[in-house]
Amino acid sequence: MLIERNKLDSIVMRYHGIANYGERLIERIRPMSLKDLNDPKAVLEAIAEYDQLGQEGFLKRYGFGKARTFALIHGGRSYDSKAIVGAAHGYQFGTPLSSKQFSGGLATVVPKLEELGFTVVALALDEQTASIPEEVPDSVWEGARRSVTVNRYERSPAARAACIEHHGSACLICGFDFAQTYGADFQGFIHVHHIVPISKIGEQYEVDPINDLIPVCPNCHAALHYGGKEQSPDDIKALLQLPRST
Numbered sequence: 001m002l003i004e005r006n007k008l009d010s011i012v013m014r015y016h017g018i019a020n021y022g023e024r025l026i027e028r029i030r031p032m033s034l035k036d037l038n039d040p041k042a043v044l045e046a047i048a049e050y051d052q053l054g055q056e057g058f059l060k061r062y063g064f065g066k067a068r069t070f071a072l073i074h075g076g077r078s079y080d081s082k083a084i085v086g087a088a089h090g091y092q093f094g095t096p097l098s099s100k101q102f103s104g105g106l107a108t109v110v111p112k113l114e115e116l117g118f119t120v121v122a123l124a125l126d127e128q129t130a131s132i133p134e135e136v137p138d139s140v141w142e143g144a145r146r147s148v149t150v151n152r153y154e155r156s157p158a159a160r161a162a163c164i165e166h167h168g169s170a171c172l173i174c175g176f177d178f179a180q181t182y183g184a185d186f187q188g189f190i191h192v193h194h195i196v197p198i199s200k201i202g203e204q205y206e207v208d209p210i211n212d213l214i215p216v217c218p219n220c221h222a223a224l225h226y227g228g229k230e231q232s233p234d235d236i237k238a239l240l241q242l243p244r245s246t
């Protein structure tokens with residue numbers, strides 16, 4: 001028996017309709033997951049949107065709170081890691097992940113971002129770091145009209161972030177790495193030291209986070225500033241090589 005051309009078309013169309021509906025249903029049933037995210041470009045797009053909207057606008061748009069534990073570091077700036085991942089999922093798959101759909105932190109967002117080639121630092125520890133170097137005098141250069149503080153460069157979160165993004169978070173003098181010794185919670189924890197001689201800092205000076213700052217552990221940092229002197233990283237490195245009498 002011949003089926004009319006029109007009827008055949010309508011059957012085919014209906015079949016396609018059912019198939020499409022089935023696909024949509026499967027998409028809806030299968031929980032969207034952080035694991036699916038595998039395109040670094042989607043993360044970069046989320047970062048660009050964050051830059052455009054600013055932190056508050058971005059968090060509001062995607063319904064995330066401020067990151068308290070881990071920050072994504074990119075281009076010397078710091079980003080709320082979980083919100084970026086949620087938004088990046090939207091760039092890759094069309095639907096952003098909401099805050100409730102996945103947990104942030106060390107087991108999820110951090111390895112995912114690192115797997116995609118990004119740098120993540122522990123935020124709470126990073127903020128604590130910034131208040132540690134008591135040995136550093138606050139005002140070390142007095143100009144005619146204003147004083148510049150080296151401490152300020154070591155404490156600037158943006159400069160610190162760019163320094164760590166470039167140099168990593170192991171001490172450049174002795175190689176000490178907090179995460180290796182104290183565990184993954186300490187990922188990214190390190191001091192930064194400002195290596196430009198104070199005499200070279202004038203009023204027009206702007207810190208270059210890659211050439212003027214280096215990551216150092218608190219011990220080496222204390223040694224660099226010991227006695228209020230300016231010692232170079234090489235000086236301290238040389239001290240570490242010296243044989244000690246026991």
Ligand SMILES: [Zn+2]
Nearest residue numbers: 171174217220
């Ligand atoms: Zn060190």
Ligand SMILES: [Zn+2]
Nearest residue numbers: 154192193194
């Ligand atoms: Zn320092």
